[in-house]
Amino acid sequence: MPIPTVISLDAMGGDHGPPVVVAGVRDYIRRHGGEGVRFLLHGDEAAIVAEMARHDLTGDVCDIRHTDKKVASDEKPAQAMRRGKGSSLWNAVEAVKLEEAGAAVSAGNTGALMAISKLILRMSAPGLERPAIVASWPTLRGVTAVLDVGANIESDAEQLVEFAIMGEAFHTAVHGGVRPTIGILNVGSEDVKGHDEVREAARILREGGLGLNYHGFVEGDDIAKGTVDVVVTDGFTGNIALKTAEGVARFISTLLKQALTSSLQAKAGAFIAMPALKEMSRKIDPSAINGGPLLGLNGIVVKSHGGADAKGFGNAIRIAVDLARSDYMKTVGANLGRLDSVMHAAPAGVPSEETVS
Amino acid sequence: MPIPTVISLDAMGGDHGPPVVVAGVRDYIRRHGGEGVRFLLHGDEAAIVAEMARHDLTGDVCDIRHTDKKVASDEKPAQAMRRGKGSSLWNAVEAVKLEEAGAAVSAGNTGALMAISKLILRMSAPGLERPAIVASWPTLRGVTAVLDVGANIESDAEQLVEFAIMGEAFHTAVHGGVRPTIGILNVGSEDVKGHDEVREAARILREGGLGLNYHGFVEGDDIAKGTVDVVVTDGFTGNIALKTAEGVARFISTLLKQALTSSLQAKAGAFIAMPALKEMSRKIDPSAINGGPLLGLNGIVVKSHGGADAKGFGNAIRIAVDLARSDYMKTVGANLGRLDSVMHAAPAGVPSEETVS
Numbered sequence: 001m002p003i004p005t006v007i008s009l010d011a012m013g014g015d016h017g018p019p020v021v022v023a024g025v026r027d028y029i030r031r032h033g034g035e036g037v038r039f040l041l042h043g044d045e046a047a048i049v050a051e052m053a054r055h056d057l058t059g060d061v062c063d064i065r066h067t068d069k070k071v072a073s074d075e076k077p078a079q080a081m082r083r084g085k086g087s088s089l090w091n092a093v094e095a096v097k098l099e100e101a102g103a104a105v106s107a108g109n110t111g112a113l114m115a116i117s118k119l120i121l122r123m124s125a126p127g128l129e130r131p132a133i134v135a136s137w138p139t140l141r142g143v144t145a146v147l148d149v150g151a152n153i154e155s156d157a158e159q160l161v162e163f164a165i166m167g168e169a170f171h172t173a174v175h176g177g178v179r180p181t182i183g184i185l186n187v188g189s190e191d192v193k194g195h196d197e198v199r200e201a202a203r204i205l206r207e208g209g210l211g212l213n214y215h216g217f218v219e220g221d222d223i224a225k226g227t228v229d230v231v232v233t234d235g236f237t238g239n240i241a242l243k244t245a246e247g248v249a250r251f252i253s254t255l256l257k258q259a260l261t262s263s264l265q266a267k268a269g270a271f272i273a274m275p276a277l278k279e280m281s282r283k284i285d286p287s288a289i290n291g292g293p294l295l296g297l298n299g300i301v302v303k304s305h306g307g308a309d310a311k312g313f314g315n316a317i318r319i320a321v322d323l324a325r326s327d328y329m330k331t332v333g334a335n336l337g338r339l340d341s342v343m344h345a346a347p348a349g350v351p352s353e354e355t356v357s
Numbered sequence: 358m359p360i361p362t363v364i365s366l367d368a369m370g371g372d373h374g375p376p377v378v379v380a381g382v383r384d385y386i387r388r389h390g391g392e393g394v395r396f397l398l399h400g401d402e403a404a405i406v407a408e409m410a411r412h413d414l415t416g417d418v419c420d421i422r423h424t425d426k427k428v429a430s431d432e433k434p435a436q437a438m439r440r441g442k443g444s445s446l447w448n449a450v451e452a453v454k455l456e457e458a459g460a461a462v463s464a465g466n467t468g469a470l471m472a473i474s475k476l477i478l479r480m481s482a483p484g485l486e487r488p489a490i491v492a493s494w495p496t497l498r499g500v501t502a503v504l505d506v507g508a509n510i511e512s513d514a515e516q517l518v519e520f521a522i523m524g525e526a527f528h529t530a531v532h533g534g535v536r537p538t539i540g541i542l543n544v545g546s547e548d549v550k551g552h553d554e555v556r557e558a559a560r561i562l563r564e565g566g567l568g569l570n571y572h573g574f575v576e577g578d579d580i581a582k583g584t585v586d587v588v589v590t591d592g593f594t595g596n597i598a599l600k601t602a603e604g605v606a607r608f609i610s611t612l613l614k615q616a617l618t619s620s621l622q623a624k625a626g627a628f629i630a631m632p633a634l635k636e637m638s639r640k641i642d643p644s645a646i647n648g649g650p651l652l653g654l655n656g657i658v659v660k661s662h663g664g665a666d667a668k669g670f671g672n673a674i675r676i677a678v679d680l681a682r683s684d685y686m687k688t689v690g691a692n693l694g695r696l697d698s699v700m701h702a703a704p705a706g707v708p709s710e711e712t713v714s
């Protein structure tokens with residue numbers, strides 16, 4: 001019998017806790033079969049057991065690790081690091097460190113999850129101060145991975161290249177990309193555009209011998225076009241691009257709802273077109289793309305949106321399973337090693353023993 | 358008789374030249390009456406005369422300044438500065454400098470327009486290296502001005518505050534804002550978030566005694582919500598936010614069109630709901646918000662989108678007229694003066710003659 005993939009879950013995280021986390025397990029199994037996958041649920045045993053019964057899940061699939069303690073949704077990262085030991089979030093991540101699980105999923109407080117994950121697992125990407133968050137962005141051509149969308153406010157060229165390495169491996173593992181194309185987000189596509197960091201990162205990706213499929217600079221509208229599979233940017237710009245896009249999507253959907261309920265005639269038309277409109281909203285359903293891994297750690301941790309529903313949490317589990325079963329960690333490790341030699345190689349012309357393989 | 362407002366037009370700029378520029382004049386007059394407004398059209402006389410005849414426009418409204426020369430759409434800014442003298446773009450801007458016109462409008466090459474405008478008119482904002490571009494962004498609550506969306510790639514705190522000053526005066530003049538609220542775009546709304554530049558700009562706006570209606574930090578999704586009237590950001594982030602939003606809007610409208618033509622039933626529903634859907638698309642019609650002034654110059658220059666149609670160009674004219682007739686230049690001048698005292702005041706506690714009014 002093959003060794004099962006174990007996914008460690010923070011059952012108390014997010015706005016809803018066990019009702020959504022356990023329903024998310026059921027949703028994952030319903031959609032993806034769940035063969036060879038087992039779950040470690042950390043949190044209040046009684047609440048978890050009750051939800052497992054409701055969803056007809058047994059101890060064959062779900063193991064419970066009881067704890068009374070949880071990290072509050074408004075707890076500051078520093079506080080969470082000091083006081084979080086033994087909480088459901090902490091224990092979920094620690095199971096990855098202890099190799100009891102191949103990945104952890106939490107819908108808890110992002111800052112706390114990042115701080116605790118970094119403390120327990122440590123960073124594997126030497127240039128990163130904290131984990132990068134990747135967003136799976138629906139496009140006209142599929143899904144594009146955009147990173148960093150939140151944590152690393154100022155990113156130098158080395159960090160941007162690390163994002164490229166991690167984004168490539170993520171896209172391959174989770175979205176099935178074959179030699180995914182990589183673009184750096186900029187204000188124009190010509191080589192001379194943008195600030196020093198993006199131009200230096202572009203140079204390394206073009207010349208660095210990292211073997212990545214680098215496309216070049218891309219602009220904001222290239223994200224939704226799906227021009228490339230992986231869009232690399234600093235955490236400040238990425239976070240603002242992502243939230244701006246969410247705001248625009250919500251704005252248009254509000255206008256559409258207003259329009260289609262503005263008169264009896266409009267309502268009649270909407271009723272008739274409803275199956276097609278539902279099919280459309282399925283394509284931009286946030287729960288279908290929920291789940292952003294924290295990249296750059298020595299282990300896999302996936303952050304689910306705090307307000308995600310069962311389907312959304314189920315998708316975050318799918319991403320965790322795909323990453324845990326893939327070569328993600330190995331590919332990233334190898335490419336980060338290559339980047340390290342590029343960044344710290346002896347100047348051209350001076351032979352160096354270290355760079356001779 | 359009151360002195361007419363004269364608007365100087367680069368008749369050869371943009372993808373279409375005179376057919377759109379002259380039709381834009383007609384569109385402006387049809388929508389806004391055009392009383393007390395006259396136009397100076399720079400470019401090929403024969404082509405302009407032919408279009409004026411088509412649109413029933415006479416010499417009472419349009420004056421022609423012939424030139425054979427035009428700036429190419431792909432001309433580099435430095436080249437345009439060296440070789441652009443006497444072109445329709447150059448002459449349109451020069452008419453503002455010579456006080457023949459209260460504002461200029463061009464749909465020409467953005468880089469060339471910025472470089473030539475800066476050369477001819479000079480910057481009035483001491484912190485800015487080049488003009489800022491403001492976007493009028495449709496929101497759930499009206500229109501929000503977002504700047505800079507393109508030119509100033511790296512913006513320090515002083516520049517961000519200059520954007521706030523210019524954005525406030527722009528919103529008042531063009532969108533009728535009364536004490537418009539101002540927000541700085543950031544990755545969170547807490548005071549501790551973001552990099553040094555945004556935190557320092559926030560401090561100046563909070564404490565600087567500039568008398569602006571400062572709201573605080575806003576996030577990407579606050580733009581489309583209309584949380585504030587003016588969103589201030591560096592040109593890199595602003596350009597990427599704007600283009601990302603355009604990409605998302607186009608993505609959703611493509612999906613909507615696909616959905617509503619996906620079956621006979623969907624087509625029937627769409628046909629019935631069509632009046633409501635048309636009303637909706639009117640609200641996000643790009644030509645209704647076309648026209649981005651270049652801010653920070655000693656004079657008013659409005660950039661129209663190169664591909665704008667007559668309605669779009671007509672709207673750029675409206676923005677130029679509104680700015681030329683308002684207190685925009687005076688308000689900005691006074692507030693930039695105040696900022697200058699704040700930035701270069703003697704340290705607290707040391708009396709200074711200059712700061713005693």
